[in-house]
Amino acid sequence: MLKKNWLLITLLFITLLLAACSEGSAGADGKEEADDVIDIVWYPNESGSDMKSSRDEIGKIIEEKTDKKVEHHLTTDYAIAIETLVNNNADLAFMGAQGYVEANQKNDAIQPLAVPTGPSGTLDDAVYHSWLAVNVDDQENYKEDGEYAFDTIEDKKMSFVSNSSTSGFKVPSASxxxxxxxxxVYADLAEEDLMEGGELFSQVLFGNSHQGSAVNLLSGNADVAAFCDTCVENYVEVAEGEENKQGSVYKVKEDAAEPFNKVTGSEFTLISVTPVLNAPFVANKDVIGQEDFDKLQALFTSDEVANNEQIFVPEESGESGLFFKTDKERFSEVEDSWFDPIRELSN
Structure with a gap:
């Protein structure tokens, strides 16, 4: 009798579990049905506590527009964020162009919602910058005939962000x-060869975020590091030269938040600076539904959001933020084809 009871209980549990998993998940056409929660998944770069005010404000305006609850999912790994969206476990994500290309290739329901423009308020200058940096005391070791040269990074300890990072791997790797x-000797060099030591580099590290890659450099674990300007601008300031110029020196602010709080005052030099297409907000249309997609696209690209100082933080304010206002920055609609230059890096 006891065995029969346990069998009945087990079968009942499995039945309830399957019903819960299927409830509200797929419609008659096999697509996900929109529910009362909008899940946003964030890359590690935007998951830090210093970005909380930006995340919260974005969540707030989405809730007001859709009358739905927003839940934020913070991650420590690019792949987790991408797969969460691909596998229909999130509605929205803010991800680099490479991450979007990978996600869209796996699930064509994932489409760009909006992308931040450049200072002109258009897509003409909608770029940020991929950096290769070295510790300031070592900068002369990376020059040939007085100029910074790629030949000097051979056999060095290299730090990238993630192999799904646009500016922290894809773009610098292509260069x-x-x-x-x-x-x-390197005629057949491929991306895979840059992911581990023994081919071009003596050792390869992955920081799992732009902040992590920068700290790999500044803590002495790497000789050269790839990371981007926008992901570290809350923590560093120009010490010599101009912003985003080869040869310029940056210094970690004395009040820098984690993970830079252990390397405050450290300085690094840019040996390479490459423009990169801005990162988009993207949506899984099978999960969020066309109606909410349209609502949010109109919201993101509105003057209301462009003038929201908690989303586009005035640069002179000294406050941390995900996006900064220097002139006419705002969000703009963008077509999938806008990301073709990133796709072509893999061809």
Missing amino acids: IIDHFSSKE
């Missing part, structure tokens, strides 16, 4: 391969 593949 590195383009340079070294002209040499006979």
